[in-house]
Amino acid sequence: MVALAAASLSVAAFAQTETVEVVEVPTEKYSVQTNKFWNNWFISVGGDYTSTIQRGDKKWANLFFNDDYGKFGFDVAVGKWFTPGLGLRLKFNGLDGVYAGEEFDLRAYRAEAMFNMSNLLCGYNEKRVWNLSILAGGGFIGGESAIDLGLHSSWRLGKRVSIFLEGALFLASRSGKMLEFTDSYNKYLNLAAGLTFNIGKTGFVKTPDVDAIMALNASQLDALNAALADQQAENAKLKSELAKKPKEVVKTQTVNKVIGAPQSVFFNIGSAKIASKKEIVNLEAAAEAVKANGGKIVLTGYADSATGSAAYNQQLSVKRAEAVAAELEKLGVSRDNMVIEGKGGVDSLKPASYNRRVIVEIK
Numbered sequence: 001m002v003a004l005a006a007a008s009l010s011v012a013a014f015a016q017t018e019t020v021e022v023v024e025v026p027t028e029k030y031s032v033q034t035n036k037f038w039n040n041w042f043i044s045v046g047g048d049y050t051s052t053i054q055r056g057d058k059k060w061a062n063l064f065f066n067d068d069y070g071k072f073g074f075d076v077a078v079g080k081w082f083t084p085g086l087g088l089r090l091k092f093n094g095l096d097g098v099y100a101g102e103e104f105d106l107r108a109y110r111a112e113a114m115f116n117m118s119n120l121l122c123g124y125n126e127k128r129v130w131n132l133s134i135l136a137g138g139g140f141i142g143g144e145s146a147i148d149l150g151l152h153s154s155w156r157l158g159k160r161v162s163i164f165l166e167g168a169l170f171l172a173s174r175s176g177k178m179l180e181f182t183d184s185y186n187k188y189l190n191l192a193a194g195l196t197f198n199i200g201k202t203g204f205v206k207t208p209d210v211d212a213i214m215a216l217n218a219s220q221l222d223a224l225n226a227a228l229a230d231q232q233a234e235n236a237k238l239k240s241e242l243a244k245k246p247k248e249v250v251k252t253q254t255v256n257k258v259i260g261a262p263q264s265v266f267f268n269i270g271s272a273k274i275a276s277k278k279e280i281v282n283l284e285a286a287a288e289a290v291k292a293n294g295g296k297i298v299l300t301g302y303a304d305s306a307t308g309s310a311a312y313n314q315q316l317s318v319k320r321a322e323a324v325a326a327e328l329e330k331l332g333v334s335r336d337n338m339v340i341e342g343k344g345g346v347d348s349l350k351p352a353s354y355n356r357r358v359i360v361e362i363k
Contacts, residue, residue, distance in 0.1 A: 031207040032084060032124055033269065033353060039201045040081040044089075044164060046194015048075045050106060052099045053187040068101045075192050084119035084204055087133075088112070093190065097142060108170070108190075110148060112137030126203045129156050135168055141188060146172035150190075159202060165193045205351040208266060228289055262361040265324050269307060269356060272319035280327050286360055287331035296363045298339045299324050305345030306352035313345030324358045339363075 051070035073095020081087040090111050097106030118131040135150040150168025157163060173185035263286065265279045274280060290297045301321030303313035321340045329335060346355050 032204040033207055035082075035204055036201075040087075040204070041199040042079055042081070042089075042196050043199060044075075044077040044079075044091075044194055044196040046075055046164070046192050048073055048093060048095070048190055048192035050093065050095060050097060050108075050191075051189045052097050052106070054099055067098075069099055071095060071098045071103070071106075073106075075194070079114070081114075081116075084124040085116050087114040087116065089114060093141075093192075097188075104142065106142045106188075108139065108141035108146070108188075110137050110139030110141070110146070112148070114152060124204060124206065127156070130154070131156075135166065141170050141172050142186070144172035144186065146170045146188075148190075154196060160198050162196045162198075163193075164196050167191050205353050208353055228292075231293075262359050265320075265358045265360060266354075267320050267323075267356045267358075269304075269353065270316070272316060272323050274323055274327070283324070283327055283360065284331060286362060287328050287333045289362055290328075290333050290337055294337070296337055296339055297328065297333065298359075298361045298363055299328075299341070300359045300361070301340075301342040302355050302357055302359070303345045304352040304355040305347045308345065310345060314342055317342030317344050320356075320358050324360060 049070055049072050051066065053069070073093060075091060075093045077089045077091035079087055079089025088111070090109075093106075093108035093110075095106055096103045098104070112135050115134040115136075116131055117134060118128060119125070122128075131154050133152040133154070135148070135152050138145070138147040140146060148168045148170045150166055152164060152166040154162045154164045168190045170188040170190065171185045172188065263282065265283070266275050267273065268275050286297060289295070299321040301317035301319070301324075303316045303320070305313060308316065318340070319342075321342055325335070325338050325340055328338065349355050
């Protein structure tokens with residue numbers, strides 16, 4: 001009876017009826033996943049002021065809000081952020097210019113690269129309030145070819161809207177000698193302010209930190225190994241007590257149910273190949289536990305619902321579970337001891353990349 005009580009306590013120690021899993025997967029600070037072509041587009045509209053210094057005029061003071069040399073207008077731009085640090089835009093300035101009190105056509109068309117220094121230097125943060133970007137590009141202004149360089153500052157009002165303030169200096173020349181710092185070009189100082197509206201899906205998905213994830217899985221394996229050690233100690237105690245009472249008829253029950261902390265095996269987007277060899281190594285403890293105790297190992301595959309159709313994600317989730325099963329089979333676990341299932345595309349974890357995984361759980 002003492003032996004049966006000890007066995008009952010051992011089973012209770014390993015019993016688990018429900019697991020509530022709260023997962024916060026670590027991510028890289030600077031690395032993000034490639035976004036789709038139609039993601040992260042924006043439109044900007046605003047007003048501007050352009051001052052003019054023509055060839056040979058060295059009065060730079062004329063650039064600053066002199067009605068005889070500057071005039072207000074409007075501008076509109078459309079662009080896309082390819083990464084948190086690099087964007088491209090096309091911008092149009094519609095206005096008449098003025099020089100020495102005489103007006104002239106000063107419409108400007110330009111293409112510019114935008115380098116978000118806040119994200120490049122401090123890491124991507126979708127909810128950062130203030131961002132500073134460098135502008136560099138070229139095009140046409142007042143009928144002349146031009147290059148420009150400037151700064152773009154923006155303040156986030158919400159997910160879809162931000163305020164911007166920017167300044168750019170244009171060098172324009174008909175000769176095409178844009179890089180010669182001479183008096184052969186016109187100079188324009190353009191100051192603009194307005195609103196930027198984000199279109200469609202916004203933001204970027206950070207890349208999971210594989211090394212940190214491996215450390216997280218290692219801690220889960222440590223918990224599993226500790227549970228196995230406790231069970232082995234209980235089994236040894238049970239055998240010792242049985243040996244002391246050889247004449248008693250003792251009805252025993254073999255306990256082969258071991259439940260440890262679930263571990264996750266991660267996959268890259270659209271792939272059924274395990275992302276890292278380190279994850280395969282971490283499966284060894286689970287394999288040994290199943291072989292030693294004859295339990296079942298449940299492999300539940302998932303995909304992220306943010307990409308692909310429901311049918312494709314269901315098929316992909318099963319393939320991912322099968323990939324983990326194949327590795328366990330190589331480690332000596334029989335297919336008869338595996339339960340393989342796919343849950344399709346889910347969005348239970350944020351960001352979406354964390355849902356591309358297989359949960360390994362011993363029952």
